[in-house]
Amino acid sequence: MISEFEPVVNGIKALLEKWETRLLSLQDDVIYNRRNGQNRNIKQILGHMVDSASNNTHRIIHLQYRENPLEFPNYATHGNNDRWIAIQNYEEEDWFDLVQLWKYTHLHLAHIIESVNPEKLENVWIAGKADEMVSLKEMITDFLRHMHLHMDEITELLEKKQTTNL
16 A cells, blocks of 8 residues: 555544444434535435545546546536435435445445555546646545545534534
8 A cells, every 4th residue: 555545544444433333323313404504414414425435436446547637527516416415315325224335435445545556646637627637646635634524514413413402
């Protein structure tokens, strides 16, 4: 594994370990009723994280064998990530299954990151915002920040729930 990616892989695994049991212990009213600034509940946030891990898995793979720069759809632009959440109907997904999907999708992503070809790190994909170019290396090193962002959103929703019960 590329040593620079060790903190990313270890960070992903640590978050999964920290959160799996906590997520599974949440009551239905908490996972359905608390909403963030994007009007997403905890199930939808977790579903978005599955989509993010899945899309990043595909980008990492494509960036290692396709023509550079890579033209690959950015599912997150123009509100498309909310379309993905709605079309997949995460709201109705079995909670246990969704938590396991979240966990194993991220474990697989960590595995893929461990196997990245160092010769391909400067390959780029066109991210969609004014032809912004993002390298494979940048995408991988930024993933943990993105994961923390959404886990922090869930933390805020859990704290909001506790505050309203006082």
